[in-house]
Amino acid sequence: MALSTGHLWLATAGIIVLGGLGTWLTGASNSVHIGASGVVYGYAAFLTVYGFAARRLGSALVGLVVMALYWSLLWGVLPFHTGVSWQGHLFGALAGAGLAWWLGRRDRQERLGSRHFVG
Numbered sequence: 001m002a003l004s005t006g007h008l009w010l011a012t013a014g015i016i017v018l019g020g021l022g023t024w025l026t027g028a029s030n031s032v033h034i035g036a037s038g039v040v041y042g043y044a045a046f047l048t049v050y051g052f053a054a055r056r057l058g059s060a061l062v063g064l065v066v067m068a069l070y071w072s073l074l075w076g077v078l079p080f081h082t083g084v085s086w087q088g089h090l091f092g093a094l095a096g097a098g099l100a101w102w103l104g105r106r107d108r109q110e111r112l113g114s115r116h117f118v119g
Contacts, residue, residue: 001042005050005061007103014099015042015092022091033085038092041077044070045096053104054111 002008019038027033048067051060077090 001047003102004047004062005054005100005107007050007099010044010103011042011096011099012039015039015046015095018095018098019088019092022094023085023088026087026091027085031085033088035085035088037074037076038084038088041073041089041092042074042096042099044095046100047098048106049097053101054107055104056107 001011005011015038019042023033023038047059048050050056051058073089073093073108076084077086077093079086085100
């Protein structure tokens with residue numbers, strides 16, 4: 001992420017805060033949500049979305065490779081396995097995708113200049 005986007009620290013902080021907040025708000029009471037898998041899901045989603053939002057070929061190719069190698073991560077956001085924090089996975093991925101969309105569009109706007117930016 002650091003090499004392909006330059007947003008490692010901002011994305012990491014955002015994924016931790018937003019993914020953690022979503023997990024905290026929706027997690028079952030008296031349950032334990034521990035580990036860094038929400039961050040891993042956030043990173044994978046970030047890398048998958050960023051290149052397309054920023055319209056950068058190299059970053060988009062990185063995203064496609066991540067998606068091809070880790071497509072099975074999609075099953076982790078669904079409540080199939082008892083004892084697995086699917087909420088952490090889901091909200092980590094949503095946070096990563098949302099941050100990638102926001103930062104990618106912002107980077108594209110800065111690269112092209114505001115007068116050339118369309119939606």
